[in-house]
Amino acid sequence: MNTPGLQQALAQVHQWLTTGQPQQAEHLLLQLITQYPTNTVVLTHLIGFALNKKQYASAEKYIDTLLAHPEQIIDKQQFLHLIRMFIQHNRFKAGLRLSSNVADNLKGDAEVLAARCHCAIDARALADAQAWLAQSNDVVEGSPYLMHTRANIASMQGDFDSAIRDFHLVLAKEPGNSYAAARIAKCGRVSDETLTALLDALAQGGDDEAKARIHLALGKAYSDQGDYSQAWEHAEKGNQFNKNVAKFDATVFQQQVDHIIEAFTAPRVEAIQSDNTQEHVFIVGMPRSGTTLAEQILSIVDDYYAGGETPALEYALGFTREGGAYTQSLIQGAPIDWTAACNAYNDYFAQFANFSGKLIVNKVPTNFFHVGLIKLMFPKAKIINMQRDPLDVAVSVFFETFSQYFAYTNDLKDIFFVFEQYQRLMTHWSALFKDDVLNVSYQALVSDYQAQVDNIGQFLGRQLPSADEIRGAANHVETPSLWQVRQPINTNAVKKWKRYETQLGEFVKQYS
Structure with missing residues (x-):
């Protein structure tokens, strides 16, 4: 009252x-x-x-x-x-x-x-x-x-x-x-x-972001119908409209990568790692590199929960005193209390209505930037790095709508630049964390499924499902791959870049 x-x-x-x-x-x-x-x-x-x-x-x-x-x-x-x-x-x-x-x-x-x-x-x-x-x-x-x-x-x-x-x-x-x-x-x-x-939607006009979304949708539509010239034209227009909204700074991005590589050394990591023993799984890679398929495979394995793409890692980091400045403590050798962050990470997923299992499969592709942080919080974590032909990655990314935080996706030159930085980071992480990082080829996974899942299963110490079983996975899918990942395993997306060989120009010689 x-x-x-x-x-x-x-x-x-x-x-x-x-x-x-x-x-x-x-x-x-x-x-x-x-x-x-x-x-x-x-x-x-x-x-x-x-x-x-x-x-x-x-x-x-x-x-x-x-x-x-x-x-x-x-x-x-x-x-x-x-x-x-x-x-x-x-x-x-x-x-x-x-x-x-x-x-x-x-x-x-x-x-x-x-x-x-x-x-x-x-x-x-x-x-x-x-x-x-x-x-x-x-x-x-x-x-x-x-x-x-x-x-x-x-x-x-x-x-x-x-x-x-x-x-x-x-x-x-x-x-x-x-x-x-x-x-x-x-x-x-x-x-x-x-x-x-x-x-009809395109004819209605709208702001730059709306035009970008519709042009990119038309790029997908014309690609489906085999009109690759029209498809590329619409993808280019869509990305040009996105450039009006967000700008990518390659210099700042490279400085961030340089800082991460310089900060993370074996002695420094060992000095401030947590004592957490959970073997959470993190699937990383460039966007559109097969991370959704990898998560789908693991989603029906006992004890694993398909965590999807969430800001859980950044959320958990907010529970440390250092927050985003944690690398300074790493460099200085100052201890970080990771307990609250690890608990917050686990609690983030426990809030979901469908949460089950003991181990979380986190499939934010761009966590390739944060593998060091992951291994500080969860020293026993397993990292699966999904690798895909860079030309296929570039084409797939170029045709997709991303948020303003991924401004590099609007320009082929920037996409390949980020690919190079991703390669630098994963080379560093593989050298630093050795057997806890597994590189998986998307092309190999879709062309020789059983051999590749046996390899992943051995890495994780789990028996993984057959190709037929993953089609029955009940988890919902929110990523751009929501339709593709529910189709039978196939190689349709391998060498897709060849449809746009002329438009890719100099990049073909450099990356093919």
Whole structure:
């Protein structure tokens, strides 16, 4: 109950928060919680304070009290704030609990439904999101955003027919929806109907990022139809639009690589490694090098959990005093307390609704940059380095939409530059960590599957599945390979660069 005294106190809390006086606000809230231990507004504020301070034990106590009666959260803005807060701080289970027990007055709200589904997707509870969408079909049919969400879920689960149908519905209502255009192109070989929809989307215009997404989708479409000249033209246009948004600094990138190589020496690593004994697996490599296939293979092995592509490593590093400056401690030989970071890493994945197993398979390709950090935190970790023909990597990357953080992907010269830096780092890591790093050729894996998985299995001390078994893997896929990885093992993507030999020009002579 919000008594006049409580209302006045909460107004004071709000004033302090909006005028930059959080300490006074928190102090008053801690007094209020003793008088009003189940008040949802007080609890919401205190959860926010505890999460921001990484005081997770306190946060969980407040969350449990709040979610004992989640139906009491009847204010839409409070509900949306809580969902955003839980997602931001990786409290996926808490978000899912709230989303699963939404108050009756909020169930028919499209914005609330979208937030619930977003939370369920992040929590890897796709079946829950599907059920909520099915229960509110009238709301979904009136919202292109919710139809897009339904299509995304279907695509992640491998139901590409349903996904394509919904993406077409979205594009019929919003012809210029670049996200739907980009996603539908990933759901299999592009049909004439989809090509027409993509061309219609392009005609709608939009900002540079939207144009880039649609041009790259058209690049994929024309490639599927065998018109490689048109495909390359659209890929080039898409990447040019992306260049308008983000710039790549090769000098800074090389300086970072130089620093990492210089900092990580065997004596320094040995001096400050943690005593953690978990044999987590990290699959690294250039983007589009076969990391999703490698993860799919391991996803159905007992005790392994397919962790996907997450910022878990960076999240865990935030629990050290040093944070991103940890290499300075490495160089100085100053000890680092890795316990909290290792616990945070494990907890990050334990928050997922489908978490199981004891060992995590982390498949962020660009962790090739962080192999040293990985081995400081988890000395027993196993590193699988997926290698692919650099020309195939370059073409595949050039045709793909990436975030602004991967600005190098917009230019062939920069892609090959980063490939060279990746090679430098992996050579260094292989020399430093020796038998804990396994190089796996994508070409060899798809052409002689059994021999390669036997090699990986020996490296990990596990019996790995047959080619037929991995097609039945139940884990959802969020990467650009979501369609390819569900097809039978094949060599269709090997030497794909030959379709664009003329456009690759001088790089063919250098890298073939």
